[in-house]
Amino acid sequence: MNVLPNLSPEIPSHDSTTPIIHFLTIPTSLLSLSLLFYILYTRFLNPISRIPGPFWASISRLWLVRRSDKGHMHREFIDLHTKYGKLVRIAPNEVSVADLDAILKIYGAGTKFMKSDWYSVWQGHRTFDLFAERNEIIHGAQRRLVNNVYSMSSLKDFESGVDSVVERFMQCMVRLGSETTVDMGKWMQLFAFDVIGEITFSKTFGFLENGTDGGAFQQIENALRSASWVGQVPWLYWVHDYLTPIIGSHLAITARHGTIRQIAAREVTSRKEGKQHPGEKRDLLAKLFDVQNKKDKQMSDNDVLSMAASNVFAGSDTTAISLRSIIYYLLKSHECLSKLRDEIEDRKCQGRLSDPVRLEEANDMPYLQACMYEALRLHPAVGMNLPRVVPKEGIVIDGCFLPGGTTVGVNPWVVHRDPSVFGDDVEAFRPERWLAEKTGDMKRYFFAFGGGARLCIGKNISWMEMSKMIPTLLNRFEIQLAEPDANWKETCWWFVKQEGVMVKLRPRS
Structure with missing residues (x-):
């Protein structure tokens, strides 16, 4: 018995979801690139990036939010300044200060x-x-x-x-x-x-x-x-x-x-x-x-x-x-x-x-x-920083220039x-x-x-x-x-x- 070959033209299969997936990857990629750029900027290009501090604090205020709710900031900030020095970066645009010369200028x-x-x-x-x-x-x-x-x-x-x-x-x-x-x-x-x-x-x-x-x-x-x-x-x-x-x-x-x-x-x-x-x-x-x-x-x-x-x-x-x-x-x-x-x-x-x-x-x-x-x-009585905003002309604290708009603060427990x-x-x-x-x-x-x-x-x-x-x-x-x-x-x-x-x-x- 002869089996005749199938002479019907082969129709390529088509997955209707492919263009949608391709379309969705564009904003996802843009979001990832934006996030990467933000992290690189705030870590290495931000004017206060040279100030040491915890890694997560430098890229998000969530670090500070969590510490504020935990209930140990008074003791933790003593340890931070012992570890990092007179200036500690505690948020992307915020610095904790323990420099005595700066206290009178700020307050x-x-x-x-x-x-x-x-x-x-x-x-x-x-x-x-x-x-x-x-x-x-x-x-x-x-x-x-x-x-x-x-x-x-x-x-x-x-x-x-x-x-x-x-x-x-x-x-x-x-x-x-x-x-x-x-x-x-x-x-x-x-x-x-x-x-x-x-x-x-x-x-x-x-x-x-x-x-x-x-x-x-x-x-x-x-x-x-x-x-x-x-x-x-x-x-x-x-x-x-x-x-x-x-x-x-x-x-x-x-x-x-x-x-x-x-x-x-x-x-x-x-x-x-x-x-x-x-x-x-x-x-x-x-x-x-x-x-x-x-x-x-x-x-x-x-x-x-x-x-x-x-x-x-x-x-x-x-x-x-x-x-x-x-x-x-x-x-x-x-x-x-x-x-x-x-x-x-x-x-x-x-x-x-x-x-x-x-x-x-x-x-x-x-x-x-x-x-x-x-x-x-x-x-x-107060165990958290008393936050203030640097005026537009900026300020030099402990040899480091902090531009206007930077938040700075002193913790009474540290002082x-x-x-x-x-x-x-x-x-x-x-x-x-x-x-x-x-x-x-x-x-x-x-x-x-x-x-x-x-x-x-x-x-x-x-x-x-x-x-x-x-x-x-x-x-x-x-x-x-x-x-x-x-x-x-x-x-x-x-x-x-x-x-x-x-x-x-x-x-x-």
């Missing part, structure tokens, strides 16, 4: 270095915000309006209110009893929050009496954590802000402009409507209303509210952190604690110590003040451990270093409250609280760590909060 009076847009997530839509305002002209005008409210001369109007809260705190310690282990870190924050309420509104929040904050501290902590990393990519905050009416609020930083602000708003409204009056007391809110009335309404009701809300949000945390530090380091150093007790007893014998201790008496106690400086040197200023024993708690004849450089580079024109406006109030609380507590109680060899836990989300100040205390005879 000094009359500086042209504006705050970076990291602060924009803190400010949101508020028009009056001394902490987050980036325009130096606006900030200067706003600060001049309220400077006197926070001045040393105003403290005498607040002192009696602080005394009443100090006394309330001491009563709480007595009620807890000598057999109880006390979380002194928690109680210091309850105290600091109630003081802010008393100073600002002539009424506490009742946290000391109730022994709890009702969730307020966690809300503030969530807001701090959120702002720490969102501030590294501020565009995300503003996209979220634009979409909030549709998707709702999903960033905890909005609490600074939400619930915390509402607490202050209730008090401001009550005062405006005459429902609540401080009587003879001259609290901070009354002083803000005075400014508003005397300055031709340069402060609106919203501006007054913003200042009051800022006190509530920031005033409690920073003071509580500092109080924990002083107590912790004193209890870790028996010799220093003994010296401070001797100073307290000496003042008592001379009839120069009230109970509660008055501010002018505390200011006249050199060793107490040295202990406070030293504890805040070792543990400043406070510079041996050229504070000595070789920078990790030691040694208050005596502040009693030396020459402490000018140490105070010049003391960054616990920021520096220059942006020095924390609430510094005097915080210092007063600490100056009164510490000697009064030591005068009334014998106190020791429940576990002397245990270390506390530090978490840095802008503020470096501590956990683990567990103590035993009993009233002194």
